Amino acid sequence: MDRAGTTDVPVFAFLALERTARVLTVTISREEKLNAMNDRMMEALTECFRWIQRQNDIHAVVLTGVGKAFMAGADIGGYHDFNMGQFFDFQDQGREMYRSIEACSKPVIAAVNGYALGGGFELAMACDLVIASEKAKFGLPEVKLGLVPGGGGIQKLARVAGSFLAKELLMTGRFIEAAEGKDLRFVNEVTEHDKLRETALRLAAQLAEQAPLAVQALKKLVNEGRDASLETAQAYDRSYLASLFCSEDAKEGVAAFVEKRQALFQGK
Numbered sequence: 001m002d003r004a005g006t007t008d009v010p011v012f013a014f015l016a017l018e019r020t021a022r023v024l025t026v027t028i029s030r031e032e033k034l035n036a037m038n039d040r041m042m043e044a045l046t047e048c049f050r051w052i053q054r055q056n057d058i059h060a061v062v063l064t065g066v067g068k069a070f071m072a073g074a075d076i077g078g079y080h081d082f083n084m085g086q087f088f089d090f091q092d093q094g095r096e097m098y099r100s101i102e103a104c105s106k107p108v109i110a111a112v113n114g115y116a117l118g119g120g121f122e123l124a125m126a127c128d129l130v131i132a133s134e135k136a137k138f139g140l141p142e143v144k145l146g147l148v149p150g151g152g153g154i155q156k157l158a159r160v161a162g163s164f165l166a167k168e169l170l171m172t173g174r175f176i177e178a179a180e181g182k183d184l185r186f187v188n189e190v191t192e193h194d195k196l197r198e199t200a201l202r203l204a205a206q207l208a209e210q211a212p213l214a215v216q217a218l219k220k221l222v223n224e225g226r227d228a229s230l231e232t233a234q235a236y237d238r239s240y241l242a243s244l245f246c247s248e249d250a251k252e253g254v255a256a257f258v259e260k261r262q263a264l265f266q267g268k
């Protein structure tokens with residue numbers, strides 16, 4: 001990882017970071033290879049999201065790509081020279097990267113500007129919300145390499161799109177247009193290409209204004225509850241509600257409603 005250690009926003013290899021108030025935009029920048037990820041990029045993304053997690057004044061993140069790709073997946077060129085151990089180290093590193101996004105308590109919006117393929121689609125699916133340009137194309141085309149997706153995409157796609165459609169998409173490797181992604185419910189909103197960043201940033205700013213602890217709890221509860229039994233998940237919801245009820249932000253939110261004023265949340 002390249003890191004220039006400025007106090008405000010550090011420098012990570014292949015990533016451009018930009019702050020606007022409480023929102024951080026992370027732009028994946030390896031345009032000549034359609035932002036395909038190698039081990040240095042995965043390390044950078046992982047470190048970046050761990051850094052974001054520690055920043056109390058960042059409340060929401062937009063993740064996007066430069067050029068015509070969000071991310072065209074793993075750097076296939078690197079696969080050529082891998083032995084089995086190196087290949088699995090690479091896959092594990094990918095999973096650690098997705099985990100750093102899922103474990104980051106702040107909401108992460110994928111602003112998908114173009115190709116989101118293989119690990120790039122899995123990256124979008126590791127985020128909390130997906131805004132797609134009308135030029136976005138999603139897909140898990142690993143079958144064309146004689147492989148299967150290794151970053152969790154098989155089960156995630158099967159859960160959102162259902163097993164029949166997921167099998168078709170996985171077995172053919174066909175690309176999914178943004179509008180179909182919305183029909184399949186892994187895209188929240190499709191925008192004109194030129195309005196993608198603006199739309200994602202507006203949504204991020206809206207999330208950044210909410211009570212941080214409640215937003216963080218919602219991310220965790222949905223992520224962890226979706227694979228639990230309904231009873232277990234609801235018990236978990238209830239325990240979070242109890243701790244939020246005791247928070248200063250909840251007192252402020254309720255007081256502001258009663259006093260007919262804007263709430264000022266502190267994340268406490």
Ligand code: COA
Pocket residue numbers: 032033034036072073074075076077115117118119141142
């Ligand atoms: N790994 C490594 N390099 C990649 C890449 C990847 N996943 N995806 C694209 N690139 C490189 C190309 O090799 C090319 O490099 P070059 O100019 O040095 O030859 C450059 O990015 C531009 O890609 P190109 O294929 O010329 O663009 P295109 O517009 O014709 O096609 C895609 C775009 C996305 C359809 C095509 O690049 C593609 O199928 N990529 C692989 C996607 C994939 O299978 N991902 C899953 C990996 S497990």
